Amino acid sequence: xxxxxxxxxxxxxxxFVYTFLYAPIxxxxxxSFNASRTNVTFEGFIPAFSDxxxxxxxxxxxxxxxxxxxxxxxxxxxxxxxxAGNTLTIAFTATIIATIIGxxxxxxxQRYNFKMKPFSQLSLYIPIVIPEIVMGIGILxxxxxxxxxxxxxxxxxxxxxxxxxxxxxxxxxIAFMVPFVTLVVQARLQGFDKSFEEAAMDLxxxxxxxxxxxxxxxxxxxxxxxxxxxxxxxxxxxxxxxxTNGPGSTTLPIYVYGLLRRIITPQVNALSTVWILVxxxxxxxxxxxxxxxxxxxx
Amino acid sequence: xxxRLRESKSAQGTLLALxxxxxxxxxxxxxxxxxxxxxxxxxxxxxxxxxxxTLDNYIRLSGYSTDCPDGQTACFDPLYVGILGRSMSLxxxxxxxxxxxxxxxxxxxxxxxxxxxxxxxxxxxxxLWTNFVIxxxxxxxxxxxxGAINIIIGxxxxxxxxxxxxxxxxxxxxxxxxxxxYEFLPFMILPIYTSLEKIDNxxxxxxxxxxxxxxxxxxxxxxxxxxxxxxxxxxxxxIPVMGTFIVSDILGGRQVILVGNLIQRQFLDARDxxxxxxxxxxLMVLTLIVTYFYTRKFGFGEEIVxx
Numbered sequence: 001x002x003x004x005x006x007x008x009x010x011x012x013x014x015x016f017v018y019t020f021l022y023a024p025i026x027x028x029x030x031x032s033f034n035a036s037r038t039n040v041t042f043e044g045f046i047p048a049f050s051d052x053x054x055x056x057x058x059x060x061x062x063x064x065x066x067x068x069x070x071x072x073x074x075x076x077x078x079x080x081x082x083x084a085g086n087t088l089t090i091a092f093t094a095t096i097i098a099t100i101i102g103x104x105x106x107x108x109x110q111r112y113n114f115k116m117k118p119f120s121q122l123s124l125y126i127p128i129v130i131p132e133i134v135m136g137i138g139i140l141x142x143x144x145x146x147x148x149x150x151x152x153x154x155x156x157x158x159x160x161x162x163x164x165x166x167x168x169x170x171x172x173x174i175a176f177m178v179p180f181v182t183l184v185v186q187a188r189l190q191g192f193d194k195s196f197e198e199a200a201m202d203l204x205x206x207x208x209x210x211x212x213x214x215x216x217x218x219x220x221x222x223x224x225x226x227x228x229x230x231x232x233x234x235x236x237x238x239x240x241x242x243x244t245n246g247p248g249s250t251t252l253p254i255y256v257y258g259l260l261r262r263i264i265t266p267q268v269n270a271l272s273t274v275w276i277l278v279x280x281x282x283x284x285x286x287x288x289x290x291x292x293x294x295x296x297x298x
Numbered sequence: 299x300x301x302r303l304r305e306s307k308s309a310q311g312t313l314l315a316l317x318x319x320x321x322x323x324x325x326x327x328x329x330x331x332x333x334x335x336x337x338x339x340x341x342x343x344x345x346x347x348x349x350x351x352t353l354d355n356y357i358r359l360s361g362y363s364t365d366c367p368d369g370q371t372a373c374f375d376p377l378y379v380g381i382l383g384r385s386m387s388l389x390x391x392x393x394x395x396x397x398x399x400x401x402x403x404x405x406x407x408x409x410x411x412x413x414x415x416x417x418x419x420x421x422x423x424x425x426l427w428t429n430f431v432i433x434x435x436x437x438x439x440x441x442x443x444x445g446a447i448n449i450i451i452g453x454x455x456x457x458x459x460x461x462x463x464x465x466x467x468x469x470x471x472x473x474x475x476x477x478x479x480y481e482f483l484p485f486m487i488l489p490i491y492t493s494l495e496k497i498d499n500x501x502x503x504x505x506x507x508x509x510x511x512x513x514x515x516x517x518x519x520x521x522x523x524x525x526x527x528x529x530x531x532x533x534x535x536x537i538p539v540m541g542t543f544i545v546s547d548i549l550g551g552r553q554v555i556l557v558g559n560l561i562q563r564q565f566l567d568a569r570d571x572x573x574x575x576x577x578x579x580x581l582m583v584l585t586l587i588v589t590y591f592y593t594r595k596f597g598f599g600e601e602i603v604x605x
Contacts, residue, residue, distance in 0.1 A: 007512070010409075013402035020399065021425045021483065024436035027446050028428075031439060041444040105318035112311025120315045123322040128533065129589055130330075131541025133558050134578045137565055138329025141336055141575070175325035178318050236430050238544060243565070253431045260435055260548055272432040279427040287420070 025276065032269035033067050039266045046070075070270035080271060082248075083255040086166060090241075090251065091234040094173040099227040101174075102181030103219070109182070110189040124179040132176070136243035139172050143244065164246030172244045173234045180233065181226035188222025221290065228286060235279070330582075337575035345569030355576035378560070378577070385556040386584065388471075389539040392478040396535050397528060399479065400486035404527070405520075407487075408494035419491065426484040434548045437477050441467040441549065469551035477545040482538065486531035493527030494520070532592065537585050557581045 036043035046067045065072035074080055108114070109121055127135065147162040156162065196218070200210040238253045245254060252275070259268055337355055340348040357363075359378045366373040407418040425433065440446050448464040455462035467473055497520065505515040543558030557577060564574025 010402050010406050013399075014406035017399050017403040017483075018421065020480070021422070023446075024433065024440055024480065025425060025428060027439055028432070028436040039439075040442070042446075101317040101321065104314045108311040108314035112307055112314065114308045114311035114315070116312065116315070116319060120319045123319065123327065126322065126326045129537060129586060130582055131537055131558075131578075131585055133541040133543065133561055134333070134582045135326060135329065137561060137571075137574060137578055138333045139325060140565065141332045141571065142325070142329045145332065172325060175321055178321060182318060232427060236427075238430050239541075253429050256429065256431045256435065257544065260431070260438070264435075268435065272428065272435070275432065276424075276428045280424060283423070283427060 028269055029273045029276070032070055032266050032273045034070075034266040034269070037265055039264055039269070070266040071274070073265075073267050074270045074274070077267070079250075079255065080252075083250050083252045086249055087235060087251040087253075090166060090170050090173060090249075091231055094170050094177060094234050095227055095231045098174045098177035098181050098230050099223060102178045102226065102230075103185050103223050105178070106182045106185035106189060106219075107215075110186055124182055127176040127179050132239040135176065136239045139168075139175070139240065140243040143168050164244055164249070166249040168244045168246070169241055169249055169251070172240050173237060176237075176240060177230040177233055181223075181230050184226035184229060185219060185222045188219050192218055224286075224290070228283075232279075333575045333579060336572055337579050339572045339575075341570045341572050345571075347571055355573045356580075358573065359576055359580060381555055381560055382557055382580065382584070384554075385540055385558070385581075388475065388478065388556065389536050391475060392482065392539045393532055393536050395475070395479045396483050396486045397531070400483055400490055400531065401524075401528075404487050404490035404494055404524075407491050408497075415495075419488075422484050422487050430481065431544060433481060434477055434545055437473070437480060437549060438468060441473050441476070443468070468549065469553050471550065471554050473549040474546050474554045477549040478539050478542070481542075481545060482535040485534040485538075486528075489530040489534065490524055490527035493524045493530075497523050529593065533589060536588065540585050541581060 031039060031042060033045045034042055035046045046069045105120065105124075109117060143164060147164075150156070151161050196214050197210050200214045201207075205213065236253070237251075238257065241251050241254055242257075245251065250258075252271075256268060256271070335349065336347050338351050338353070340350055340352060340354065342348050361375040361377060361379050363373055363375060364371060403422070407415055407422075410418055438445075442448075443464045443466060445468070447467065452462050452464065501519055501523075502515060505519050510518065541558050543556065543562045546554045546556045546559055547562075557580075561574045561578045561581070564570045564577065568574075
């Protein structure tokens with residue numbers, strides 16, 4: 001029996017599911033070249049570089065950017081630039097902190113015994129088993145109560161008053177990212193033999209050298225995939241950000257959501273297309289790097 | 299002191315786990331306790347919380363009221379219970395459809411040639427990396443009256459000479475269901491794939507040697523061994539569906555109100571955090587009960603990390 005044999009039914013179902021997964025994305029990209037401003041229907045592509053007369057006699061002006069009109073429009077949009085900057089700042093900062101403390105916790109939980117271990121391990125499952133909105137409103141309540149108290153108690157005025165912003169978003173992102181980093185690194189640590197570390201210790205290496213030269217290189221792929229997971233979670237997050245952001249800390253998902261409730265032009269599609277391309281390229285590069293890395297080690 | 303630390307394994311472990319534990323305690327556990335306290339409070343006229351102990355919010359949520367229009371002493375308004383029920387049934391339906399779609403694809407990938415598997419998996423992940431909000435927006439463009447689906451159906455109907463009026467699909471419960479299924483499909487495919495891939499090929503050979511046909515092999519070998527993946531996937535799908543409010547907000551218009559929308563509105567429009575907190579605690583308890591019974595029956599697999 002050929003182990004790779006699949007029935008026609010399975011193949012047909014797979015094609016159907018892939019179509020389901022990709023159809024919306026293809027439509028999204030197609031509409032980013034839409035000549036229609038309202039973006040309700042697809043009214044053909046934007047004319048390349050010359051004006052065009054429509055069937056009903058109206059004139060469609062060529063854009064200096066040609067078919068990429070909406071992309072130029074996007075590039076000139078300061079709100080988008082600010083939101084993109086915020087999103088990346090939050091994602092990078094939160095990923096670095098979450099990866100460091102998450103890896104430390106994974107080492108502790110896998111290699112050491114200590115009093116609060118069951119509590120630490122259990123708390124990791126909170127973001128998985130509790131709906132995000134429950135955490136979101138809880139964190140909002142915490143910040144608003146704490147800030148209200150602190151502003152009052154220290155009679156803070158003007159700019160010194162504590163309020164929701166980039167810091168609160170970052171701090172909250174770290175809270176739901178850490179468990180994922182820890183669980184991924186823990187799974188990696190479970191897989192490998194403690195005897196390598198014992199051998200290093202026997203050969204006279206101290207704890208730090210053992211960690212640096214033996215443990216860390218071995219868990220590095222796990223740490224990297226944990227970090228990548230955390231980073232994408234942060235980029236994608238809507239709910240927690242929605243409840244913890246303040247003036248000036250709008251991220252891209254929040255910005256897009258705001259647009260969806262008001263006017264939508266193909267600019268949103270252009271933004272989505274750029275987003276997809278950037279993330280796709282980044283992940284592809286990382287995959288190539290990782291597969292090269294694993295080839296070197298084997 | 300440094301010497302003592304070097305010798306005490308327990309102190310080292312505590313120190314390593316401390317940042318994460320404190321972070322999670324302050325930002326996840328304290329907020330939950332605060333939510334509980336606030337849910338017993340009262341709303342002040344300007345939308346602040348007055349801390350007392352009253353069960354008013356929970357009673358309001360249950361629909362029981364003594365302030366009845368036609369002179370009765372007690373009456374029952376199923377508004378909020380209905381919202382909870384609708385969210386539950388949507389979450390069950392979404393999970394069902396997601397499993398139906400995810401299982402064949404996961405099976406397809408797991409039985410693909412090892413060299414092609416990574417590419418197929420990568421193709422599942424790409425949609426996941428486009429933003430959650432952007433994916434909902436894409437469905438808005440597909441489902442609306444002038445959208446792509448109606449254009450394609452109209453075109454086919456035109457070829458067949460059947461008269462066709464564009465369907466109203468956006469702002470219906472069906473649109474919300476499709477959006478939810480689309481959003482969470484990859485979270486089911488990955489864990490099912492992980493558990494299918496672990497199945498040793500020799501098991502299939504043994505089943506074939508013992509005379510089992512393809513259907514029997516699937517039912518007696520493949521399906522039971524892939525259950526941990528299905529369970530992990532269900533947890534990753536069911537819980538977020540229960541609490542999501544964007545999909546229903548955008549694809550359901552104002553027609554489909556779920557618990558998520560109810561909670562969000564209490565915090566933003568209605569400015570009644572005490573009632574919102576009570577609703578979110580009920581939501582949490584419901585998801586925990588469902589998860590508990592579900593995992594007690596099938597176990598809590600390590601596949602959950604795989605996604």
